Amino acid sequence: MWFKSIYLKTLRDYRIAILGWGAGMGLLMYVVLxxxxxxxxxxxxxxxxxxLGGTFSWIAEPIALGTxxxxxxxxxxxxxxxxxxxxxxxxxRLLRGEEERGSLDALLSLPRGRGRVALEKLAAxxxxxxxxxxxxxxxxxxxxxxxxADFGLFDALLFGLNVALICGVFGSLAxxxxxxxxxxxxxxxxxGGLLLVFIVLDMVHRVIPNTEWISRLSPVYYYNLSKPLxxxxxxxxxxxxxxxxxxxxLVLLALSVLLSGAAVWLFARRxxxxxxxxxxxxxxxxxxxxxxxxxxVNAWSLRSVYTRSLGMIAVPxxxxxxxxxxxxxxxVVVVKQIEAQxxxxxxxxxxxxxxxxKVGGGDLATNATILSFLFVFLPLLLMAFAVxxxxxxxxxxxxxxxxxxxxxxxxxxxxxxxxxxxxTTATVIIGVLTLAATALASAATGLQLDGGNLAAAxxxxxxxxLLVAAIGYLLSGWLRTAVDTGLLSFLLVIWFFxxxxxxxxxxxxxxxxLSAFYYYGTxxxxxxxxxxxxxxxxxxxxxxxxxxxxxxxxxxxx
Amino acid sequence: xxxxxxxxxxxxxxxSKRGIIDVSFQVEEGEVFGFLGPNGAGKTTxxxxxxxxxxxxxxxxxxxxxxxxxxxxxxKRLIGYLPGELSLDPNLTGGQILEYFGxxxxxxxxxxxxxxxxxxxxxxxxxxxxxxxxNKRKIGLIQAFMxxxxxxxxxxxxxxxxxxxxxxxxxxxxxxxxxxxxxFLSSHILSEVEQTCTRVAIIREGQLVRVGDVAEVxxxxxHEITITFANAVxxxxxxxxxxxxxxxxxxxGQTLRLTMQGGADAVIKAAAQHAVVSLTSHEPSLEDIxxxxxxxxxxxxxxxxxxx
Numbered sequence: 001m002w003f004k005s006i007y008l009k010t011l012r013d014y015r016i017a018i019l020g021w022g023a024g025m026g027l028l029m030y031v032v033l034x035x036x037x038x039x040x041x042x043x044x045x046x047x048x049x050x051x052l053g054g055t056f057s058w059i060a061e062p063i064a065l066g067t068x069x070x071x072x073x074x075x076x077x078x079x080x081x082x083x084x085x086x087x088x089x090x091x092x093r094l095l096r097g098e099e100e101r102g103s104l105d106a107l108l109s110l111p112r113g114r115g116r117v118a119l120e121k122l123a124a125x126x127x128x129x130x131x132x133x134x135x136x137x138x139x140x141x142x143x144x145x146x147x148x149a150d151f152g153l154f155d156a157l158l159f160g161l162n163v164a165l166i167c168g169v170f171g172s173l174a175x176x177x178x179x180x181x182x183x184x185x186x187x188x189x190x191x192g193g194l195l196l197v198f199i200v201l202d203m204v205h206r207v208i209p210n211t212e213w214i215s216r217l218s219p220v221y222y223y224n225l226s227k228p229l230x231x232x233x234x235x236x237x238x239x240x241x242x243x244x245x246x247x248x249x250l251v252l253l254a255l256s257v258l259l260s261g262a263a264v265w266l267f268a269r270r271x272x273x274x275x276x277x278x279x280x281x282x283x284x285x286x287x288x289x290x291x292x293x294x295x296x297v298n299a300w301s302l303r304s305v306y307t308r309s310l311g312m313i314a315v316p317x318x319x320x321x322x323x324x325x326x327x328x329x330x331x332v333v334v335v336k337q338i339e340a341q342x343x344x345x346x347x348x349x350x351x352x353x354x355x356x357x358k359v360g361g362g363d364l365a366t367n368a369t370i371l372s373f374l375f376v377f378l379p380l381l382l383m384a385f386a387v388x389x390x391x392x393x394x395x396x397x398x399x400x401x402x403x404x405x406x407x408x409x410x411x412x413x414x415x416x417x418x419x420x421x422x423x424t425t426a427t428v429i430i431g432v433l434t435l436a437a438t439a440l441a442s443a444a445t446g447l448q449l450d451g452g453n454l455a456a457a458x459x460x461x462x463x464x465x466l467l468v469a470a471i472g473y474l475l476s477g478w479l480r481t482a483v484d485t486g487l488l489s490f491l492l493v494i495w496f497f498x499x500x501x502x503x504x505x506x507x508x509x510x511x512x513x514l515s516a517f518y519y520y521g522t523x524x525x526x527x528x529x530x531x532x533x534x535x536x537x538x539x540x541x542x543x544x545x546x547x548x549x550x551x552x553x554x555x556x557x558x
Numbered sequence: 559x560x561x562x563x564x565x566x567x568x569x570x571x572x573x574s575k576r577g578i579i580d581v582s583f584q585v586e587e588g589e590v591f592g593f594l595g596p597n598g599a600g601k602t603t604x605x606x607x608x609x610x611x612x613x614x615x616x617x618x619x620x621x622x623x624x625x626x627x628x629x630x631x632x633x634k635r636l637i638g639y640l641p642g643e644l645s646l647d648p649n650l651t652g653g654q655i656l657e658y659f660g661x662x663x664x665x666x667x668x669x670x671x672x673x674x675x676x677x678x679x680x681x682x683x684x685x686x687x688x689x690x691x692x693n694k695r696k697i698g699l700i701q702a703f704m705x706x707x708x709x710x711x712x713x714x715x716x717x718x719x720x721x722x723x724x725x726x727x728x729x730x731x732x733x734x735x736x737x738x739x740x741x742f743l744s745s746h747i748l749s750e751v752e753q754t755c756t757r758v759a760i761i762r763e764g765q766l767v768r769v770g771d772v773a774e775v776x777x778x779x780x781h782e783i784t785i786t787f788a789n790a791v792x793x794x795x796x797x798x799x800x801x802x803x804x805x806x807x808x809x810x811g812q813t814l815r816l817t818m819q820g821g822a823d824a825v826i827k828a829a830a831q832h833a834v835v836s837l838t839s840h841e842p843s844l845e846d847i848x849x850x851x852x853x854x855x856x857x858x859x860x861x862x863x864x865x866x
Binding site: 100182183294295296297298299302303304305308312399400401403404405406407408409410411553554555556 | 606609610611612613631632634635637639641643644645646647648649651652653654656657658659661662663664668671672675681682683687698701
């Protein structure tokens with residue numbers, strides 16, 4: 001059945017993603033919705049939460065925060081955009097990925113027009129997105145039921161549809177950009193960058209008055225117009241303000257159709273394997289090298305496996321450093337502004353106080369407490385970076401790129417350790433630059449932070465990144481790239497749930513210890529958890545040693 | 559001459575699927591050895607075992623007296639390798655790729671490298687992903703030859719090369735042989751092996767079916783003699799003669815095609831009893847030998863018949 005058409009075959013390829021992303025994000029919604037009533041047990045707690053929401057309004061518009069639907073929309077509406085990563089990667093790969101592999105030539109030799117091939121594939125992406133939206137909607141509805149929320153199944157379905165539509169916009173954007181790039185990775189990277197830019201653009205009008213026109217340039221603005229889990233009738237507000245905004249949904253749909261349509265139109269007219277020609281002023285200058293001068297190259301990055309690996313990882317390291325160090329610096333800047341509201345909230349919401357106490361470190365009297373709570377996202381980001389690099393190692397072996405390297409007199413162990421050493425160098429650079437960014441932000445804002453603890457908080461993310469990378473290298477000894485990356489990502493999600501949702505659900509300390517985030521501790525308040533870090537390093541070394549033993553003995557396969 | 563490659567009862571399975579079974583052969587130093595077989599016969603598996611990219615389930619293989627698995631690093635100092643499917647970083651230029659592999663091999667002679675680039679008419683300034691399949695193959699060949707290895711292991715080296723570059727490749731192989739170095743190449747193009755190699759091994763369904771000199775392998779196959787008579791001659795007159803394996807009458811009714819195994823003396827004498835218009839004898843090609851080994855195997859014959 002699945003091989004009867006391009007549509008069905010493509011949909012089959014997405015079956016794990018549909019379940020993984022849909023159920024994963026849906027479960028997040030479910031768990032948070034279930035936990036909301038215990039967060040706001042008193043009127044004072046609700047008032048404090050509303051106050052906190054006002055302070056964090058740059059994240060999302062705080063509407064009806066005291067209700068499950070309002071709270072989850074405010075807190076996780078933006079987080080849910082993480083799911084847009086899937087369509088932007090899938091759509092970059094949709095045509096360009098097949099061109100890179102050379103498989104599109106065979107597909108286009110079938111008696112089908114190019115437009116139809118592209119549309120069948122696109123239809124599969126949209127089906128996958130709608131199924132993900134459905135899973136999210138059903139789980140959100142189930143969570144809402146448990147929390148006695150006042151939104152119904154239809155509202156939950158509209159919530160899922162809104163998520164599917166914004167994902168569709170970024171998928172369509174990636175598809176369009178991939179018509180202009182030689183590689184799918186470039187299209188993914190550009191779309192990812194635009195996703196961040198659009199999120200920031202949407203934030204502008206919530207921070208700076210009278211700038212709504214700027215935010216209207218962002219698709220995320222139209223996504224945030226709809227708040228289906230905050231039914232309009234319940235809060236005595238004008239009905240046009242909340243609930244589902246049909247105009248917003250239509251704009252997202254129109255954008256998707258427009259971008260996808262342009263992409264398919266261009267695809268039908270360009271060379272397969274080529275790109276759409278840009279106007280001269282938009283083209284990057286070509287470095288014309290005469291063949292006879294192409295050698296010797298004398299590039300530093302070509303001297304060994306280690307330097308070559310460093311050269312390969314340099315660009316992603318730059319972008320991830322920007323994200324991680326930028327996030328840390330930004331958190332330092334904003335944290336001073338929210339201290340008063342947070343103190344008030346602690347006083348009135350025992351559960352939130354407990355959660356912050358567990359995750360942030362318990363010293364409620366200082367700015368460092370809040371910052372410590374927010375800094376828990378730093379290892380998460382670095383671990384995500386490590387997942388991408390472990391994926392690259394595995395993919396290089398699977399694609400046969402190690403075959404010629406291993407035909408040179410380089411021991412297998414040196415090849416593996418050279419790659420891992422480059423990754424270690426990159427994580428250390430990210431850690432050090434994150435320390436520099438936070439120290440500068442601290443000095444600029446006048447926020448008093450202990451220098452030693454700040455160094456501990458930023459540098460102790462390094463062992464956690466290495467842990468994930470080592471586990472990824474180990475798994476790649478047996479598993480295919482897709483499974484390896486999927487398992488590693490799943491592990492991160494599980495750890496995230498244990499550390500961030502576990503305290504809400506009063507899970508035992510023994511359970512919380514199962515998460516790697518647990519060992520990061522609260523270094524900003526209590527300094528370097530030396531034993532924990534040594535433990536993480538020891539596990540990383542064991543995992544790397546096992547990965548090395550496996551790699552040295554295994555068949556190098558395609 | 560001493561053996562530079564010694565393969566003894568080498569076996570490799572992929573789970574329940576066959577790889578190669580009990581393969582044994584030797585390659586002498588200084589010879590050009592052809593490894594023939596259709597797709598999926600086990601050529602690449604054998605080569606990847608020699609390169610220590612796969613680990614054998616049973617048997618041994620030695621190169622220059624060294625165990626291919628235990629002493630693979632030492633062995634790779636002696637080898638230039640071209641894989642069947644070349645996969646390299648698409649963002650590097652040909653020049654960067656060659657420089658990188660030059661460094662990994664501890665440095666190479668830049669003058670010789672530039673000669674190779676010129677001989678194969680390769681442009682090293684382009685990115686790997688911009689190359690055609692033939693140009694990618696050239697980069698692979700240059701990196702295999704550039705450090706003047708004692709042994710070249712080439713998996714289907716001329717795939718994608720145009721005739722001019724194939725000729726240049728043949729010349730490069732002959733130069734290597736003249737310098738006393740060894741070439742082990744796999745192919746399913748029989749005429750190429752016939753032209754280039756001194757000895758040949760034929761592998762079928764993971765098992766070696768024949769090893770020998772190219773000339774020796776030719777000798778075991780059947781001759782074909784086609785005789786056109788002035789009048790129709792009964793086939794029975796030739797069927798029972800010494801050396802005749804099969805007789806077939808062609809559509810014109812006056813021509814007989816005889817498949818021979820052995821001397822043609824009896825046939826010539828019998829033909830002289832009749833008025834002969836023409837007589838031709840076909841020198842066997844490796845294609846013929848190749849097809850013979852696959853007789854009775856419909857699928858294999860079909861594959862082999864596509865071989866040019």
